[in-house]
Amino acid sequence: MIRESLMEVGRINMRMEELRSKGRAEDDQEMLDLSMEKARMLRPCVNLTAEDKVFLARKIERPHIDDFIKALFTDFFEQRGDHLYDDDPAIYGGIARFHGIPVSVVGHRKGHTAEENVAYNFGMAKPEGYRKALRIMDQAEKFGRPIITFIDTPGAFPGIDAEEHGQGEAIARNMARMSSYHVPVISIVTGEGSSGGALALGVCNRLLMLEYAVYSVLSPEGFASILWKDSSRHAEACEIMKLTADDIREAHVADEVIPEPLGGGQENPRRLYGSMDMAIEKNLSALMAMSPGELLRDRRRKFRGMQ
Amino acid sequence: MEKEERSLKTVFRTVTRKLAPDYVNCKSCGRRAVRKVWQENMNICPFCGRYQAMSADQRLSLIFDPGSRQDFNSDAGVRDPLNFPGYSEKAKKLEKKTGLKESAVTAFGRINGIKVVAVVLDTRFFMGSMSSRVGEKVTRAVETADREKLPLIIFAASGGARMQEGIHSLMQMAKTSSAVQEFSENGGLYISCLTHPTTGGVTASFATLGDITLAEPGALIGFAGPRVIEQTIGVKLPKGFQRAEYLHKHGFVDRIVKRQELKEVLYDILKLHEDSRGAFTEDILKGGSR
Numbered sequence: 001m002i003r004e005s006l007m008e009v010g011r012i013n014m015r016m017e018e019l020r021s022k023g024r025a026e027d028d029q030e031m032l033d034l035s036m037e038k039a040r041m042l043r044p045c046v047n048l049t050a051e052d053k054v055f056l057a058r059k060i061e062r063p064h065i066d067d068f069i070k071a072l073f074t075d076f077f078e079q080r081g082d083h084l085y086d087d088d089p090a091i092y093g094g095i096a097r098f099h100g101i102p103v104s105v106v107g108h109r110k111g112h113t114a115e116e117n118v119a120y121n122f123g124m125a126k127p128e129g130y131r132k133a134l135r136i137m138d139q140a141e142k143f144g145r146p147i148i149t150f151i152d153t154p155g156a157f158p159g160i161d162a163e164e165h166g167q168g169e170a171i172a173r174n175m176a177r178m179s180s181y182h183v184p185v186i187s188i189v190t191g192e193g194s195s196g197g198a199l200a201l202g203v204c205n206r207l208l209m210l211e212y213a214v215y216s217v218l219s220p221e222g223f224a225s226i227l228w229k230d231s232s233r234h235a236e237a238c239e240i241m242k243l244t245a246d247d248i249r250e251a252h253v254a255d256e257v258i259p260e261p262l263g264g265g266q267e268n269p270r271r272l273y274g275s276m277d278m279a280i281e282k283n284l285s286a287l288m289a290m291s292p293g294e295l296l297r298d299r300r301r302k303f304r305g306m307q
Numbered sequence: 308m309e310k311e312e313r314s315l316k317t318v319f320r321t322v323t324r325k326l327a328p329d330y331v332n333c334k335s336c337g338r339r340a341v342r343k344v345w346q347e348n349m350n351i352c353p354f355c356g357r358y359q360a361m362s363a364d365q366r367l368s369l370i371f372d373p374g375s376r377q378d379f380n381s382d383a384g385v386r387d388p389l390n391f392p393g394y395s396e397k398a399k400k401l402e403k404k405t406g407l408k409e410s411a412v413t414a415f416g417r418i419n420g421i422k423v424v425a426v427v428l429d430t431r432f433f434m435g436s437m438s439s440r441v442g443e444k445v446t447r448a449v450e451t452a453d454r455e456k457l458p459l460i461i462f463a464a465s466g467g468a469r470m471q472e473g474i475h476s477l478m479q480m481a482k483t484s485s486a487v488q489e490f491s492e493n494g495g496l497y498i499s500c501l502t503h504p505t506t507g508g509v510t511a512s513f514a515t516l517g518d519i520t521l522a523e524p525g526a527l528i529g530f531a532g533p534r535v536i537e538q539t540i541g542v543k544l545p546k547g548f549q550r551a552e553y554l555h556k557h558g559f560v561d562r563i564v565k566r567q568e569l570k571e572v573l574y575d576i577l578k579l580h581e582d583s584r585g586a587f588t589e590d591i592l593k594g595g596s597r
């Protein structure tokens with residue numbers, strides 16, 4: 001388990017930041033020592049278990065949709081609410097430009113602090129959230145904009161109001177409608193992609209996954225508690241579920257894995273954004289060369305072939 | 308001496324069990340009735356009126372005209388894409404017990420003469436959970452209805468995803484939803500009938516995409532399981548929460564239909580749509596909407 005090493009790395013990062021802000025020459029030796037210590041602490045991250053990757057995928061410091069939108073897009077115009085009932089802060093999105101091209105971008109929203117996470121309901125969307133995403137995506141279809149979705153959720157929110165407002169229908173409707181678009185759809189699993197709540201934003205032409213992201217039918221805890229009636233067998237579940245980015249690509253569900261810096265995206269966000277930018281650019285230009293009919297057939301064929 | 312007594316008791320018990328009529332206990336009120344009585348009463352408890360599960364065979368003989376049923380894709384058995392420990396063995400055991408190779412049964416049949424494609428999820432097989440093969444059979448049934456221009460009726464019943472198939476189970480939600488969408492765009496009629504229990508990945512895919520949504524009395528219908536909700540929000544759930552009647556009240560079910568009326572209600576809906584056809588389809592096709 002890399003938890004301890006990464007906590008130590010976090011402390012080193014903070015100290016280095018502090019020294020850097022002071023900018024004093026006499027701290028140079030300590031900086032050097034710290035960066036060597038950091039490299040040493042990151043060494044175990046070369047070989048990660050599935051459980052380690054689940055840990056990284058959920059890490060609160062991990063870059064989230066707000067960071068991606070700032071780093072990869074310009075002219076972001078946020079769209080709020082489903083215009084039917086409410087705005088769900090667990091989903092974030094709108095119109096933006098990617099390399100100058102107008103696109104619609106939408107995804108689950110997680111925060112970097114406990115307060116933010118409470119405000120965004122930890123990225124667990126309600127039907128209003130899925131319908132907000134649908135509204136954003138339907139407009140992309142109408143105006144011929146490519147769609148880019150960011151997936152990062154522990155699952156759809158299990159609550160009384162969510163059920164009363166048709167959680168199942170909202171997720172199903174999104175998948176059905178996404179399958180019928182004539183514009184390019186690229187989905188990127190950036191953290192934890194759990195259950196139908198993730199797939200509701202994932203019916204795409206190209207599925208990309210960050211190296212330490214995971215994608216699964218249910219959270220490992222839920223999996224263990226359903227199958228073995230024992231949620232503490234979480235580590236075992238992580239291994240058996242085959243949920244890492246490499247596993248998902250091997251299962252022919254993900255098309256591409258985007259490499260992350262050693263220890264995870266939070267250790268070098270700029271490098272991560274660079275890799276993401278390249279991957280999106282490459283896939284988007286390939287898709288934009290296809291006709292609307294081809295894009296629709298390509299997506300239908302992709303999911304028809306899911307065995 | 309004691310041993311002998313016990314074995315005599317066992318023999319006695321076995322003999323009486325063989326001679327006695329085959330009793331089935333009600334899962335709700337606990338009272339028991341002879342199996343034949345249950346069957347004649349369409350698996351509705353003769354004492355408390357609670358609906359018990361119907362097998363796929365019972366369901367299809369309830370709605371189809373005698374002799375009209377014609378199964379397709381019936382030999383597709385369970386896949387084991389993750390080589391999940393014990394999964395194939397359990398599937399074999401269930402096959403032996405139920406005679407089913409998977410939980411989805413797909414068939415052609417006639418309802419008072421009108422030909423339809425029907426899908427039934429049988430809960431005796433892995434609680435009707437969504438496996439790769441269930442997704443494939445449902446998808447093929449939707450495609451068959453599309454190709455043959457037949458109405459589609461699906462009786463959903465599911466504990467959710469088939470955990471043992473991991474991500475492959477999840478992807479069936481997208482596959483089936485996409486198939487239903489295409490069928491719908493081509494003007495196909497899909498009647499979804501939600502039976503006890505319809506939850507998880509089946510609720511969040513084809514089951515809630517019907518043009519008409521029916522439900523059986525008392526059926527549990529929802530995305531998240533009631534226990535998960537209670538644990539997450541720490542609040543006691545309202546009475547009747549996630550039951551068919553609750554969904555009817557909240558506008559996600561068009562009508563709750565008793566088994567005694569099921570065939571006639573289905574026929575009425577089919578007939579309304581059959582009679583709608585001639586009036587508009589020609590014009591729409593001429594207009595070249597697609």
Ligand SMILES: [Zn+2]
Nearest residue numbers: 333336352355
């Ligand atoms: Zn009873």
